[in-house]
Amino acid sequence: MNNVFHYASELFEGLKAYRGIDGHIRLFRPQLNMERMRRSARRAALPDFDGSELLQCIRELIRIDEAWVPHQKGASLYIRPTIIGTDPKLGVSPSQQAKLFVITGPPISLFADAQYIRAAKGGVGAFKMGCNYAPTMHVGVQAIKKGCHQVLWLYGAKHYACCLSLVFPNLEVKVPATYLIDFFHVTEAGAMNIFMYWKNEYGEDELITPSIESGKKEQSDDQKSQ
Known part of the structure; x- marks a missing residue:
């Protein structure tokens, strides 16, 4: 009990x-x-x-x-x-x-889902508490069925992915083709933070990470080290 x-x-x-x-x-x-x-x-x-x-x-x-x-x-x-x-x-x-x-x-692979969110502004997404994770179990089952270990959590009215698959060193991200829209908002990768290295709209190399200011995710040690 x-x-x-x-x-x-x-x-x-x-x-x-x-x-x-x-x-x-x-x-x-x-x-x-x-x-x-x-x-x-x-x-x-x-x-x-x-x-x-x-x-x-x-x-x-x-x-x-x-x-x-x-x-x-x-x-x-x-x-x-x-x-x-x-x-x-x-x-x-x-x-x-x-x-x-x-x-x-061991390390994991990720599945990007745009139907559900992990946390919202004003909640406790900025803290690693158990209540953040119980509602994610259903989506986690879908990720496993698609050969992934965890979910890449997206957020917002237009939380879509701009490409079919994103491959980072030792981290595979699978994105459904139905989410092929203009841009996406990423909040967290499973229970982790995530960084992305890409070419921005100006053709410049850029390293980005989801914002911590909204309170929907916790700040990682990597972010503090930027």
Whole structure:
């Protein structure tokens, strides 16, 4: 009867471990992930934690399981620290007890869907909370049927794709032909942020990422590093 099962009292973070050409395994600014995870905990009214201590635990986990970090160029191991509310009660109230744990997994491919949205302005799309993800399960099933792992979330009255398929390094995006319109608004890639490198309308090389100002998505560590 834990709080997490009835009221989505849950949050998680996502980061990756990369194996360099020298064989060493590295994390990209993981302290920023810890800071964001603590912000999500405050927003979800879940207990706070020591980010430095959790990061030490994550480093030790990777050291023990380093064989799971791919050797291929551009590949990575996905790391997901998670907190769930564990109060054994009914009733909508903040959880006073919680469990913090870490899981890992492989990288993914994406399916772009224009029928559903993941989050809206004024909601909690800017935080990695469990309630953002339960409504996405149905679309996720459709993505799996099309050979993808996750959904590329679009937003707005004209959230369409401008091409049939977009291929990024180690990330395949499949777009239905019925969404071939003028432009698109991307909010998030599954549970992740996304960057795109393309030629803009002036023929210039451009690196873009969805805006964080609307509050529909959380800011990534990569965005902070621009």
